[in-house]
Amino acid sequence: MSEMESGRKRVTLRDVAQEAGVSLKTASNVINDAGRMSNETRARVQEVIRRLGYRVNVSARNLNRNSTGVITLAVPMLTPPYLAELANRVIEQARTDGYLVYVVTYGGENARGARELLRDFNTTVSDGLILSMSEDEDLTARDLSVDYPLVTVGARDVRGVCDHVACDDVQASRTAASYLFERGARRLAVVGSRGTYDEQAALTATDGNAGLRLRGVIEACHEHGAQLDPELVVDGGDWAIGCGYKAVQQLLDAGREFDGVVAFNDQLAIGVLSALAANGISVPGQVQVIGFDNIEEAAYLQPPLTTMDPRFDVIVPKVGERMLMRIAGREVAPEHISIPSRVIARATTR
Numbered sequence: 001m002s003e004m005e006s007g008r009k010r011v012t013l014r015d016v017a018q019e020a021g022v023s024l025k026t027a028s029n030v031i032n033d034a035g036r037m038s039n040e041t042r043a044r045v046q047e048v049i050r051r052l053g054y055r056v057n058v059s060a061r062n063l064n065r066n067s068t069g070v071i072t073l074a075v076p077m078l079t080p081p082y083l084a085e086l087a088n089r090v091i092e093q094a095r096t097d098g099y100l101v102y103v104v105t106y107g108g109e110n111a112r113g114a115r116e117l118l119r120d121f122n123t124t125v126s127d128g129l130i131l132s133m134s135e136d137e138d139l140t141a142r143d144l145s146v147d148y149p150l151v152t153v154g155a156r157d158v159r160g161v162c163d164h165v166a167c168d169d170v171q172a173s174r175t176a177a178s179y180l181f182e183r184g185a186r187r188l189a190v191v192g193s194r195g196t197y198d199e200q201a202a203l204t205a206t207d208g209n210a211g212l213r214l215r216g217v218i219e220a221c222h223e224h225g226a227q228l229d230p231e232l233v234v235d236g237g238d239w240a241i242g243c244g245y246k247a248v249q250q251l252l253d254a255g256r257e258f259d260g261v262v263a264f265n266d267q268l269a270i271g272v273l274s275a276l277a278a279n280g281i282s283v284p285g286q287v288q289v290i291g292f293d294n295i296e297e298a299a300y301l302q303p304p305l306t307t308m309d310p311r312f313d314v315i316v317p318k319v320g321e322r323m324l325m326r327i328a329g330r331e332v333a334p335e336h337i338s339i340p341s342r343v344i345a346r347a348t349t350r
Contacts, residue, residue, distance in 0.1 A: 011052045011053055011054045011055070012054075013027050013028060013031065013054070014027075015052060015054070016045065016048050016049055016052060016054050017045075019048045019052060020044050020045045020047075020048040021044075022041060022044075022045060026041065026045065027045055030042055030045040030046060030049070031049075031098065032328075033097070033321075033324045033325070033328060034328060067127045067327065068124070068125055068126055068127050069098070069099055069100060069127070070099060070100045070101070070102055070125065070126045070127060071090075071094050071099050071100070071101050071102075071126060071127060071128050071129075071130060071323060072101070072102045072103075072104060072121070072126040072128070072129045072130065073086075073087060073090050073091075073101050073102070073103045073104070073129075073130045073132070074103075074104050074105070074106055074114065074117055074129060074130070074131050074132065075087060075103070075104075075105055075106075075107075075132040076105065076106060076107030076108075076114075076132065076134035076136070076137075077105050077107045077108060078103070078105060080239075080265075080267070081266070081267070081293070081295040081296065081297070082265065082293045082295065082310065083132065085295070085296075085310075085312065086132060086153070086312065086316075087101075087103050089312045089316040090130060090316055090319065090320075091103070093316045093317060093319070093320040094320065096320075097320055097324060099127070102125075102126060104117070106134075106137075107134055107136065113137065114131065114133065114134065114137040114139060114143075115137065115139060115143050117129075117131075118131070118139075118143050118144065118146060118150075119143075121146070121148060123148050127149060127327045128148060128149030128150065128151070128323050128326055128327050129146075129148065129149070129150050129151075130151050130152075130153065130319055130323060131150065131151070131152045131153070131154075132152075132153050132154050133152055133153070133154035133155075133156040133158075134154070135155075135156070135208045135209060135210065139156070139158075141158075141159040141161045144158055144159070144161045144162045145161045145162070146162070149323055149326030149327050150162045150163070150326070151163040151164075151165065151319050151322045151323050151326065152164045152165075153165055153166055153315065153319060154166060154209075155167075155169045155207070155208055155209045155212050156207055156208065157206055157207045158334075158336070160334055160336070161334060162334050163322040163326070163334050163335055163336075163337075164334070164335075164336045164337070165315050165318045165319050165322065165337045165339070166315070166336075166337075166338060166339065167310055167311050167315065167338075167339050167340075167341050168338045168339060168340050168341065169209055169212035169213050169216065170212050170213075170215050170216040170219070171216065171340050171341060172213070172216065172292065172308045172340075172341035173212070173213035173214070173215070173216025173217050173220070173262065173264075173292075173308075174216035174217070174219050174220045174223075175216075175220075175308070175341060175342070175343060176216070176217075176220075176262050176290045176292070176308050176343070177216065177217040177220035177221065177260075177262050178220045178223065178224065179290060179306075179343050179349065180260035180262065180288050180290060180349065181220065181224040181226065181260075183284075183288060183349055183350040184259075184288075184350060185259050185260030185288050186226065186259055186260075187226075187229065187232065187257060187258045187259055187260070188217065188221070188226070188228060188232065188258065188259075188260045188261070188262055189232040189233075189234065189248070189251060189256070189258040189260070189261045189262070190214065190217055190228070190232065190233045190234065190261075190262050190264075191234050191236055191243075191244055191247045191248065191261060191262070191263045191264065191268050191269075191272055192210060192213065192234075192236030192239060192262075192263060192264025192265065192268050193210060193214050193233045193234060193235055193236060193264075194208075194210040194211070194235060194236070195235070197230040197233045199218060199228070199230075202214045202215050202218055203215055203218055203219070209264065210236070210264060213262075213264050213292070214233070217262055229256075231254075231256055232251065232256055232258055234247040234248075234250060234251065235247070236263075236264055236265075236268055239264065239265050239267060239268055240267055240268075240271075241267050241268070241270045241271040241274070242271060243268060243271060244263055244267065244268035244269060244270060244271020244272045244274075244275070245271035245272070245274050245275045246271070246275075247268070247271070247272070247275075248261070248271070248272045248275035248276060249275045249278075249279075252275070252279055252281075258287065259286065259287055259288065260287065260288045260289075260290075261287060261288070261289045261290070262290055263289065263290070263291045263292070264291075264292055265291060265292050265293050266291040266292060266293045266294070266295045266297070266298050266305060266307055267295070268291065269289055269290070269291030269292075269298075269305055269307070269348075270291075270297070270301065270305070272289055273289060273301060273303075273305070273348065276289070283303060283348050284303070284347065284348055284349050284350050288306075288348060288349045288350060289305065289306070289348040289349070290305075290306045290307060290308070290343075290348065290349060291305055291306070291307040291308070292307060292308045292310070293307065293308070293310050294307045294308070294309050294310060294344050295307075298344075298346070299346065301348075303346070303347035303348050304346035304347045304348070305346055305348050306343065306344065306345050306346045306347070306348045306349040307343075307344050307346070308341045308342070308343060308344070309341055309342045309343070309344050310341070311339045311340075311341055311342075314339045315339055318337050318339075322335065322337075
């Protein structure tokens with residue numbers, strides 16, 4: 001049934017302008033993220049757009065813009081809850097901005113890989129690329145120096161050649177470890193490291209979730225007068241639930257003593273909690289546990305998992321803002337936007 005058949009009149013841009021008390025041009029500038037106006041005026045128009053349910057005529061706007069009205073989001077895979085949630089948030093943000101999103105994956109044995117995706121990106125079907133960078137891809141500055149709108153997310157060094165929006169992993173893990181110390185933990189185990197433990201090398205890490213999060217834990221240990229035992233730093237494999245379970249079982253079988261666990265994602269943390277429960281170890285009484293990413297399941301575990309907020313509420317709008325600026329052709333320097341994390345306190349900590 002069409003809008004006319006159902007008796008509902010389609011909301012027009014003119015309706016939005018009249019309701020917000022602005023000119024048609026100003027309302028159009030808000031829709032297209034253009035023009036000069038006060039933040040108050042822009043916010044007022046956006047509120048009216050949401051309240052009236054105004055929908056952008058994408059076909060007409062794109063014809064005028066000579067654009068596709070589509071943004072591509074590239075992720076390594078969609079299996080991890082973190083990446084699935086990122087995709088959902090980007091799609092919702094793009095819809096608000098009047099764009100559609102193509103979601104493509106580039107990871108896995110048979111995938112093309114990020115380097116090839118960047119090189120062969122087709123600007124006739126998409127206006128820009130949001131790239132979630134994998135730790136398994138070794139991209140160079142040359143790979144990232146492209147002539148189309150590109151915004152990157154993830155804990156990788158983009159060498160200042162493109163826009164990059166990411167949570168501050170060092171700050172996040174330093175906060176996570178400090179949170180455990182401040183609640184009585186004295187011997188921390190770390191689940192999710194990669195490679196052989198080298199404290200001095202870890203303290204100079206500038207790239208990758210695993211490296212940056214390990215650096216933050218070590219910095220927190222130093223701040224609290226503690227020493228991170230290399231025997232308590234365990235490789236996290238592919239950061240799946242089973243890897244977390246095996247890591248803690250390995251520590252317990254070896255007789256290693258610990259009273260706190262920093263798991264580098266919530267899936268690892270779920271495995272950690274399962275292993276502790278299977279061995280009759282109480283949480284948070286004997287061992288406190290904290291994860292990362294605040295996936296949906298974290299709040300419904302028994303006990304509910306304390307975790308670090310990935311700050312999608314800030315990151316995704318920033319990504320959208322930078323992408324719209326690039327699509328509009330604004331001549332602005334690439335920017336690195338680092339977002340601090342925060343603790344989502346639940347029952348696996350005291």
